[in-house]
Amino acid sequence: MSEAELTSTAISALANLLIAGAAIAAAIAAFLGLSTWQAQNIWVADRELARALLKSIVKLERTVASARSPMFWAGETAEFESAAKGNRRDASDLAHYARLNSIHAVYQEIEAHMIEAEAVWGAAIDTEWKKVSQELSHFFAETQLYLSWKTAGQPRSIEGFFGDEAGRQRNYAKVFVAPGDEEANPFSQSFTSATGDLKSKLRIKLGKPK
Numbered sequence: 001m002s003e004a005e006l007t008s009t010a011i012s013a014l015a016n017l018l019i020a021g022a023a024i025a026a027a028i029a030a031f032l033g034l035s036t037w038q039a040q041n042i043w044v045a046d047r048e049l050a051r052a053l054l055k056s057i058v059k060l061e062r063t064v065a066s067a068r069s070p071m072f073w074a075g076e077t078a079e080f081e082s083a084a085k086g087n088r089r090d091a092s093d094l095a096h097y098a099r100l101n102s103i104h105a106v107y108q109e110i111e112a113h114m115i116e117a118e119a120v121w122g123a124a125i126d127t128e129w130k131k132v133s134q135e136l137s138h139f140f141a142e143t144q145l146y147l148s149w150k151t152a153g154q155p156r157s158i159e160g161f162f163g164d165e166a167g168r169q170r171n172y173a174k175v176f177v178a179p180g181d182e183e184a185n186p187f188s189q190s191f192t193s194a195t196g197d198l199k200s201k202l203r204i205k206l207g208k209p210k
Helices: 003-067 074-078 088-121 123-151 165-175 186-205
Strands: none
Touching: 003 088, 003 123, 003 186, 074 088, 088 123, 123 165, 123 186, 165 186
């Protein structure tokens, strides 16, 4: 084989090698691009879910705070006056139950998000949510107890119904809290702590500090 033929063969082999290398590089670039695109999509989906949950948790906090106000505004009770046949106390009781229904609606909203959150992020996030749920269970139980005493025609003194004065005070402190007294209220502290831990976990999903 002549020198010219050898040179031509070498050049052709080099060209094929360069073409193969370019194809491999293109394939790697495409794979990395796909991986980046997939990672970006996952981050966006996680962020949207975390934002939705954070908004719902804040909504829950505000709904619970409103439900625990010892004051019932005229607008709250007015729609129940007909059902209560003009009895103002009965109308306020119905308004109180409406407050509980508002909390339950937000709770169901969060539960729907948590199905996806647990499936995507694992059980750790659900563990934090269960702490909030437990606090809400205590609140609902104490509120139902309080309303049971009121709607039962008050057959006994309120202290007798709850066992003693200390029991009545513990019940009232879980059911109600006056604006500005939240920091000194045990239930407010434990509920805020539980929701705060959950919000911290969710903010990490947003790439934000706790």
